[in-house]
Amino acid sequence: MDKIKGNGEIRVGVYICHCGTNIAGRVNIKEVVEFASKLPYVVVSREYKYMCSDPGQELIKNDIKELKLNRIVVASCSPHLHEHTFRKACEDAGLNPFNFQMANIREHVSWVTKESKEATEKAKAMVRAAVYRVVFHESLERKSQEINPNVLVIGGGIAGISASLVVADSGKKVYLVEREPSIGGHMAKFDKTFPTLDCASCILTPKMTQVKDHPNIELFTYSEIEEVDGYVGNFKVKIRKRARYVDVEKCVGCYACIEACVYKEGKFPDEFNEGLSKRKPIYIPFPQAVPLAAVIDPATCIQFLSGKCKRSCQQACERGAIDFDMRDEIVEVQVGAIIVATGFKTFDPSRIPQYGYGRYQNVYKSIEIERLVNSSGPTGGEVILRDGRKPQSVGIIHCVGSRDKNYNIWCSRVCCMYSLKLAHLIKERTHAEVYCFYIDMRTPGKGYEEFYHKLMEEGVHFIRGKVAEVTDWAITPEEEGKLVIRVEDTLIGVVRRIPVDMVVLAVGLEPQPDADEIRRLLNISCSKEGWFLERHPKLAPVSTFTDGVFIAGACQGPKDIPDTVAQAEAAAAEALSLIDRKKIELEPNTAWIDEEKCSGCHICIGLCPYSAISYNEERKIAVINEALCKGCGVCVAACPSKAAQQRLFLDDQIYAEIEGALL
Amino acid sequence: MKDNKFEPKILGIFCNWCTYLAADLAGVSRMDYPSNIRIVRTMCSGRVDPQFVLWGFKNGADGILIGGCHPGDCHYIEGNYKTLRRYLILKRILREMGINEKRLRLEWISASEGEKLQRVVREFTEEIRNLGPISEDRAFKLQLAEHKK
Numbered sequence: 177m178d179k180i181k182g183n184g185e186i187r188v189g190v191y192i193c194h195c196g197t198n199i200a201g202r203v204n205i206k207e208v209v210e211f212a213s214k215l216p217y218v219v220v221s222r223e224y225k226y227m228c229s230d231p232g233q234e235l236i237k238n239d240i241k242e243l244k245l246n247r248i249v250v251a252s253c254s255p256h257l258h259e260h261t262f263r264k265a266c267e268d269a270g271l272n273p274f275n276f277q278m279a280n281i282r283e284h285v286s287w288v289t290k291e292s293k294e295a296t297e298k299a300k301a302m303v304r305a306a307v308y309r310v311v312f313h314e315s316l317e318r319k320s321q322e323i324n325p326n327v328l329v330i331g332g333g334i335a336g337i338s339a340s341l342v343v344a345d346s347g348k349k350v351y352l353v354e355r356e357p358s359i360g361g362h363m364a365k366f367d368k369t370f371p372t373l374d375c376a377s378c379i380l381t382p383k384m385t386q387v388k389d390h391p392n393i394e395l396f397t398y399s400e401i402e403e404v405d406g407y408v409g410n411f412k413v414k415i416r417k418r419a420r421y422v423d424v425e426k427c428v429g430c431y432a433c434i435e436a437c438v439y440k441e442g443k444f445p446d447e448f449n450e451g452l453s454k455r456k457p458i459y460i461p462f463p464q465a466v467p468l469a470a471v472i473d474p475a476t477c478i479q480f481l482s483g484k485c486k487r488s489c490q491q492a493c494e495r496g497a498i499d500f501d502m503r504d505e506i507v508e509v510q511v512g513a514i515i516v517a518t519g520f521k522t523f524d525p526s527r528i529p530q531y532g533y534g535r536y537q538n539v540y541k542s543i544e545i546e547r548l549v550n551s552s553g554p555t556g557g558e559v560i561l562r563d564g565r566k567p568q569s570v571g572i573i574h575c576v577g578s579r580d581k582n583y584n585i586w587c588s589r590v591c592c593m594y595s596l597k598l599a600h601l602i603k604e605r606t607h608a609e610v611y612c613f614y615i616d617m618r619t620p621g622k623g624y625e626e627f628y629h630k631l632m633e634e635g636v637h638f639i640r641g642k643v644a645e646v647t648d649w650a651i652t653p654e655e656e657g658k659l660v661i662r663v664e665d666t667l668i669g670v671v672r673r674i675p676v677d678m679v680v681l682a683v684g685l686e687p688q689p690d691a692d693e694i695r696r697l698l699n700i701s702c703s704k705e706g707w708f709l710e711r712h713p714k715l716a717p718v719s720t721f722t723d724g725v726f727i728a729g730a731c732q733g734p735k736d737i738p739d740t741v742a743q744a745e746a747a748a749a750e751a752l753s754l755i756d757r758k759k760i761e762l763e764p765n766t767a768w769i770d771e772e773k774c775s776g777c778h779i780c781i782g783l784c785p786y787s788a789i790s791y792n793e794e795r796k797i798a799v800i801n802e803a804l805c806k807g808c809g810v811c812v813a814a815c816p817s818k819a820a821q822q823r824l825f826l827d828d829q830i831y832a833e834i835e836g837a838l839l
Numbered sequence: 840m841k842d843n844k845f846e847p848k849i850l851g852i853f854c855n856w857c858t859y860l861a862a863d864l865a866g867v868s869r870m871d872y873p874s875n876i877r878i879v880r881t882m883c884s885g886r887v888d889p890q891f892v893l894w895g896f897k898n899g900a901d902g903i904l905i906g907g908c909h910p911g912d913c914h915y916i917e918g919n920y921k922t923l924r925r926y927l928i929l930k931r932i933l934r935e936m937g938i939n940e941k942r943l944r945l946e947w948i949s950a951s952e953g954e955k956l957q958r959v960v961r962e963f964t965e966e967i968r969n970l971g972p973i974s975e976d977r978a979f980k981l982q983l984a985e986h987k988k
Contacts, residue, residue: 254863255880283866284878288957294874301877699914701860701950709951721856721950722914765882785916808915809886813925825881831894837877838848838899 186311187219189245190303191236193227193252195282202286204296208251211300215307219243227252233265240269247310251279251303256721257712272315274764274824279306301837308836312829318761319802323409324512325755326351327748330401330694333361334737335517335729335744337383342748343515344392348755351509352387353396353415358465359384361519365448365543367550367557369737370597371627377464377552384466397424397467402506404697407806408724409512409760419502421472422458426497429468433458436492438485444476446554450544453554458489458498463552472498513724513751516708517744518694520730523577523584523683530645531576531681536659537562539646539679541576542594549601559605559678567608567677571661572599573643574614578684586705588684589734592618595682596627599636602680611637611674613663621736639674641666646679685734698725707733718747723760726750765807765824769798773819780811780820847901847967851878851960852887856914857949858906864953872957873964876904884908884945885918889929892943896979902942902967904959909947919947937978939970 190212194200205223213221220243224232227250239245248271250262255278263273279302289295325348329340332354344350352359363369364384366376387393396415403414422433434456442454448461457477460470472489474480479487479500490498522543525533532539538561540548551557560566572595578588592614599610617638619628632638641663650656651673658675665672687706688694695702700720701709708727711719718726728747729740754760769780769789774797781789781798788804789811791797800811800820809822818827853859859880865872881887884907895903905926907919922945930940946959973979 254866256860256863280863280878283863285874287866287869288871289874290871291874298874298877305877305879696911701857704951704954721860783921785918806915808883808918809881810883810915810918810921813886813888814921822882822886825886827888830879830881830888830891833879834850834891834895834900835898837879838850838895 184246186217186247187243187245188215188217188247188249188307188310189236189239189243190215190218190221190249190307191227191232191251192221192223192281192303193232193250194223194225195252196225199252199282199286199299202289202292202295203281203299204292207296208299208303212303212307215304217247217311218307219245228258228261233261236262236265237269240266240271246271246275247313248276249279249303249306249310250276251281251299251306253282254280254284274316275310275313277306277310277313279303301839304839305833305836309829309833312826312832316764316823318764320759320761321409323755323758323760324411324510325349326509326511327751327755328353328411328413328509328511328514329517330514331361331517331519331729331731332356332359332387332395332397333517333519333729334363334380334383335519335731335740336361336515337380337387338741338744339515339517339728339748339751340393341383341386341390342745343751344390346752348392348752350393351396351413351415351511352393353399353401355398355400356461357398357420357469357471358461358467359387359395359397360462360464360466362543363737364462364464365450365550366546367553368597368601370593371621371623373597373600381464384464388466395467396507398471401694401697404514408722408754411511411514411724413509413511413514415507415509417505417507419504420469421474421498421500421502422470423497423499424467424469426495427467427469428495429460429465429470431460432492432494433470433489433498434460436488438478438488444473449547449554450541452544452547469497512755513726514698515726515728515744515747515751516694516698516700516731517728517747518688518691518731520685520734521688523686525576525681525683527583528576531573531643532646532659532679533681536646536648536679538659538677539681542591542598542680542682545598545602545680549598549605557605559602561678565677566606567602569609569611569658569676570602570606570678570680571611571613571659571674571676572680572682573646573661574612574682575642576681576683577686579615584684584686584705586684586734587618589618590736591682591684593621593624593627593736595680596631598680599631600634603634603636608677609637611639611661611676613639613641613643613661615640615642621738639663639665639667639672650675685730688731691731698722700725700727707731718743718750724754763807763824765822766802766805767800767807767809767812767820767822768802769800770819770821771795771797773817774798775817775819777816779814779816783810783814785810845968845971847875847964847972848899849876849902849904849964849967850895850900851876851904851906852884852891853878853880853906854884854908854914854919855880855882857908857912858884858946858956860950861906861948861952861956864950865956868953870953870957872960875964876960883913883915883918884922885913885915887922887925889925889932892929896938896942896973901970901973902944902963904963905943905945906948906956907945909949912949937982938973938976941966941970942973
């Protein structure tokens with residue numbers, strides 16, 4: 177504190193926020209206000225119920241004008257929440273916004289401290305640290321940078337499709353990248369959607385076609401993100417277009433190549449049908465695929481395995497679309513914003529051995545039943561067992577892999593509703609007796625509870641209880657040849673054995689297995705479960721902590737189609753709102769070199785991860801290119817002569833803050 | 840603070856993108872931990888100048904906790920690796936200065952690890968409480984005396 181620079185009289189205003197009872201309930205505000213008023217340079221110290229409210233901000237603005245304050249400290253919540261609010265208030269009152277410092281006495285004090293006395297003491301220390309620091313603050317200019325108007329969307333499920341269309345319709349260019357050979361995602365596999373029983377492909381396919389035909393959307397299927405460089409407004413993205421061995425431009429999806437394949441019948445599990453049917457090495461994922469083009473799977477194609485195929489597919493193609501020499505291609509695009517919509521994966525029920533998936537052939541996962549009931553599925557929409565029989569009785573087990581601390585603790589949100597939908601469809605197609613085994617029925621949503629009531633009226637049996645096991649061990653003649661579901665019916669308090677022909681496991685939703693790689697590529701965070709983390713769970717649900725990167729759909733957490741679409745369109749709106757600003761103001765926390773002090777030792781140059789520092793041979797000093805500097809401060813910490821400094825994080829500021837925190 | 844038991848002063852220097860957010864998350868999730876820690880924010884743990892640590896000890900910290908992103912997760916690509924290097928050297932320096940090196944700790948705590956933050960702060964506070972005040976570190980005492988002359 178003693179080495180304060182002579183930059184005029186310093187007049188600090190301190191404002192302590194009650195945050196309703198969030199802070200005031202634990203911290204003795206009066207005591208902190210009194211304490212702050214006695215700190216050096218403090219001219220005024222006040223309290224208010226909600227500092228972030230209009231009257232709270234007015235308080236600051238008036239004081240700046242009337243008391244000629246030139247430094248402001250607000251002790252309230254995390255700077256991640258309201259730093260910009262209060263900086264703006266300072267700016268509105270004519271004070272440079274960087275003469276502001278926030279003390280986090282909510283997240284870091286009142287919410288994590290049990291004893292009121294301790295919380296008050298800690299709050300005082302945090303306020304003192306902020307006051308000591310703010311004294312060393314200085315006015316700074318924000319630099320602005322132009323924003324590239326293009327948008328990258330990662331993931332071509334319903335979330336990615338919806339987001340792409342909104343952005344593209346506004347006239348902006350969209351690059352849509354999908355890993356699979358066709359867009360459509362999980363939704364393309366469904367027959368009907370709950371609770372309206374809309375035909376999924378009737379509502380999805382037109383959107384997929386729109387994507388294909390849209391002049392502003394460039395579609396990359398069978399492609400993945402290789403590298404992301406840059407920052408908000410100016411991302412450089414490398415996309416790996418995997419070789420599909422069929423030229424998408426030339427292929428018209430006539431199936432001639434597939435018919436001509438040396439394999440007369442499909443031999444390999446069809447991914448789109450969840451392995452319930454077989455495909456050939458050359459295939460079109462599904463009849464409504466976009467792009468409607470064949471793809472060759474090199475892991476099963478004889479030409480790739482032995483090089484000795486007669487290549488009848490190539491001969492059959494009149495348009496010469498098949499190219500066995502195709503290589504992966506790297507395409508680089510530049511975008512201003514990125515929307516991540518990479519979706520989810522379904523829980524693998526073989527992890528719960530007592531449910532018999534993989535052991536009993538008549539135990540299915542729900543996503544397989546989605547294909548069975550689908551009229552374009554492997555059975556043409558007929559619900560039949562693997563031996564061709566029609567099931568007389570079907571048991572649907574809810575919460576498989578969800579709400580279970582042994583697997584996933586979360587509720588997957590969609591399983592109750594899709595189980596009801598499947599119960600309805602199975603009953604409609606087979607007239608079987610259908611039993612639903614549930615822990616709790618969770619049907620919040622427009623028309624959802626009504627759908628549940630409809631199902632009860634249809635005569636579906638609802639048994640409340642977590643299923644203990646699925647077994648083929650019959651103990652009565654009626655159970656012979658059937659699967660027996662053992663469950664405690666908790667509504668009547670007895671253990672029951674329900675024999676059925678078919679068991680459906682309502683599997684939960686999990687993060688994609690490679691979500692962690694995407695997270696690293698984009699520098700965003702995941703929750704501990706592996707879902708992408710939003711900036712704020714309520715007020716910034718599609719933003720991330722990395723500016724310019726937005727998230728939508730089930731990659732952020734389990735959600736149904738209406739919520740996914742709503743979130744995707746919100747992400748699109750956020751991206752557009754960013755882009756239409758045309759310019760972005762950058763946080764001025766960049767580093768610079770004090771030429772007088774620099775000895776030209778080169779230490780900082782090798783440390784900079786962005787190669788922003790170069791050596792000026794003529795003047796024998798290091799020079800920082802501030803356009804490249806991202807403001808990490810690594811060079812500043814290393815400079816032996818203190819020539820490198822970082823704005824907003826000057827040594828003096830941090831020393832003062834540490835001193836204030838510990839005094 | 841409780842009577843007769845020594846209550847250490849602890850300084851936390853946390854990076855903006857991971858550990859500071861973990862502390863925010865711990866707050867939002869109402870995970871209580873000892874109030875001894877005072878948190879200072881830097882953009883990257885790589886901004887932590889070793890002198891911040893020495894300055895902290897000089898100004899009365901009994902323990903200092905540096906928090907950064909997990910290896911490979913640094914918001915600035917590799918700042919945390921530089922932190923690790925400096926930390927290891929700094930521990931040696933502390934040892935030579937007669938300060939118990941356990942008083943300095945580096946932890947990787949990601950934005951989603953509120954629970955880890957709570958656990959680490961609890962552990963570290965307890966550890967420092969058991970070590971006693973830094974002025975009891977023998978050589979540190981001598982140096983302070985030297986300094987006063």
